Amino acid sequence: MKIAPSILSADFANLQRDIKIVEDAGAEYLHLDVMDGHFVPNLSFGVPLIKALRPNSSLIFDCHLMVSRPEDYISPLAEAGVQIIGVHYEATPHIYRMVQLIHQAGCKAEVVLNPGTPISVLQELLPVVDAVLIMTVNPGFGGQKFIPETLDKIAQLATLKKAQGLTFEIEVDGGIDEKTSVLCQARGATVAVAGSFVFESQSPAAQVKLLHKVTGE
Ligand SMILES: O=C(CO)[C@H](O)[C@H](O)COP(=O)(O)O
Numbered sequence: 004m005k006i007a008p009s010i011l012s013a014d015f016a017n018l019q020r021d022i023k024i025v026e027d028a029g030a031e032y033l034h035l036d037v038m039d040g041h042f043v044p045n046l047s048f049g050v051p052l053i054k055a056l057r058p059n060s061s062l063i064f065d066c067h068l069m070v071s072r073p074e075d076y077i078s079p080l081a082e083a084g085v086q087i088i089g090v091h092y093e094a095t096p097h098i099y100r101m102v103q104l105i106h107q108a109g110c111k112a113e114v115v116l117n118p119g120t121p122i123s124v125l126q127e128l129l130p131v132v133d134a135v136l137i138m139t140v141n142p143g144f145g146g147q148k149f150i151p152e153t154l155d156k157i158a159q160l161a162t163l164k165k166a167q168g169l170t171f172e173i174e175v176d177g178g179i180d181e182k183t184s185v186l187c188q189a190r191g192a193t194v195a196v197a198g199s200f201v202f203e204s205q206s207p208a209a210q211v212k213l214l215h216k217v218t219g220e
């Protein structure tokens with residue numbers, strides 16, 4: 004699997020250092036959780052921070068928007084150098100338009116589903132998205148326990164992907180560790196987001212390498 008460390012659990016006073024550690028350890032993406040304190044009951048960081056981090060890393064910046072007005076963030080994120088923008092299905096009545104706006108901004112479009120939202124809502128979107136992010140915890144906070152019922156959703160999505168001959172990435176986010184990543188991969192997930200498992204450890208580099216090892220890359 005591709006590994007996407009989430010800086011939500013990194014040392015905010017030493018972000019540049021922590022990002023370099025996971026980049027040197029072979030991570031493919033950097034997962035950026037933007038929260039507005041409205042769509043989710045927590046605040047994190049926004050575009051200015053992402054813009055400041057961009058020149059110091061070659062990682063693919065993958066932004067997970069947990070905000071109530073995602074349309075306001077798409078152009079600023081693209082201008083800040085983010086390559087993948089993820090919008091929650093639950094955050095907008097106009098998810099198809101969000102995908103179009105993301106593509107018009109020159110980025111890859113990812114649709115994100117909360118644990119309680121079924122895969123069936125993606126039917127019309129699957130041919131046009133570059134990635135689907137399945138939340139494996141409720142969004143808003145790092146360090147939560149993986150919800151096992153989400154495994155079946157990953158399998159359902161992977162079945163649709165195969166049946167339709169599509170190539171979008173299947174990302175999983177929340178409670179990912181050396182065990183849950185393997186369970187998700189077995190159902191068809193291709194990208195593992197991991198925050199606390201990577202950064203709340205003695206060696207974030209060793210954790211990235213361990214996730215690659217157990218998921219066969
Ligand atoms: O989107 C998120 C929270 O809403 C984070 O990406 C996710 O929770 C990562 O943290 P952890 O790996 O510690 O669960």
Ligand SMILES: [Fe+2]
Pocket residue numbers: 009034035036067176196
């Ligand atoms: Fe996230």
